[in-house]
Amino acid sequence: MELRHLEYFVAVAEERHFTRAAERMRVAQSGLSAAIRSLERDLDAELFVRSTRRVELTDAGRALLAEAHRTLASATAARNAVAAVRGLLRGSLTVGSEQCLGVIDLPPVLASFRRAHPGVEIRLRYAGSGQVTEQVRLGRLNVGFVALPGPPPDGVRLLPLATEQMVLLCHPAHPLAERDTVDVAALVDEDFVDFSTDWGARRVNDQTFARADAERRISVEVNDVHTLLDFVHQGLGVALVPAPVTRKPHAKGLHVAALAAQDGPTWQVSVAVSASAPPGPATTELLRMALPEGRLAGRSDESAGAHRSTYRLRQPTHRE
Known part of the structure; x- marks a missing residue:
């Protein structure tokens, strides 16, 4: 499981649309879709119910979303902590x-x-x-x-x-x-x-x-x-x-x-x-x-x- 895949998953979950999520992440839709399929294989679970107009989270997808947010936040905190040791304060603050x-x-x-x-x-x-x-x-x-x-x-x-x-x-x-x-x-x-x-x-x-x-x-x-x-x-x-x-x-x-x-x-x-x-x-x-x-x-x-x-x-x- 890669952090990049979790970032793509969160984007799709929030946009409810693969095309909009790909535009948001500035990647090709085919690459984003492949990353989501790879994540689903890693977890042995379908994360989205797909339709021609929009996608919806499955029960497994809803369970992953909260953990994905926490994992990405922890990864960001880790990068920022290293930067702070170097005397820099950077990143984002919401x-x-x-x-x-x-x-x-x-x-x-x-x-x-x-x-x-x-x-x-x-x-x-x-x-x-x-x-x-x-x-x-x-x-x-x-x-x-x-x-x-x-x-x-x-x-x-x-x-x-x-x-x-x-x-x-x-x-x-x-x-x-x-x-x-x-x-x-x-x-x-x-x-x-x-x-x-x-x-x-x-x-x-x-x-x-x-x-x-x-x-x-x-x-x-x-x-x-x-x-x-x-x-x-x-x-x-x-x-x-x-x-x-x-x-x-x-x-x-x-x-x-x-x-x-x-x-x-x-x-x-x-x-x-x-x-x-x-x-x-x-x-x-x-x-x-x-x-x-x-x-x-x-x-x-x-x-x-x-x-x-x-x-x-x-x-x-x-x-x-």
Whole structure:
């Protein structure tokens, strides 16, 4: 089994088409097809169900895909490690993040990284925390900035960055705007504007109402913060959001209320990395630039308050 064959297999699996996969890998289709047949002979299994229009993975192909991603990621990490010994930082770095996490401003962090290490190609993808974490687990992302409640999924390690409160946002004319504190019981008859189920804040909200054995009505489901704020401004629903959202200029004019202490959920922002493979040199360097000194081990800060940020990302300077 050759790494090149695994690269071709991944391309076909993702493109679902031999011609497009060959174009992506810049090889002749006949050579790519021969490599896939060789891989199938090595594994004694068919990896694709072929048709004239597209191809689909077999059960064996689906089982191989996750391992192929991990194997290729490990091979890349090995090459980069050797380059690092020679004093070079090169290769590629794929980063995922949920939007508007509030405790990190990725553009200046990545810009500083690129200035310091121009030989590393950086790719950034925004998605919900659930998807970002899954891509880290599969080896398709080197690192992810996520907000996930509860323990990490299998195969993923979470390095805590910050803990923030969830608060209520509503239109100033809404009856709840007369309160500085609300409890979950007061929200069961409200229309909600919330994020899609893959976002970290949505998962926190769902768990909060589940613990209270209460139902809620989600009237509007969105995939970005500014659209959520627009709908709340129009009085089409209330929203439970992480505290950093309330500091956005677009949130100006909306009423903010805390949740009662017994109901108060927290929003945990973390860095997601693979638990099955050590981070490569480029990933390690990004974490060094993003995390305060000593935080790579993910130690908790016992002196921080329950609702204060316990991990703060250091903003890089232009000298770095």
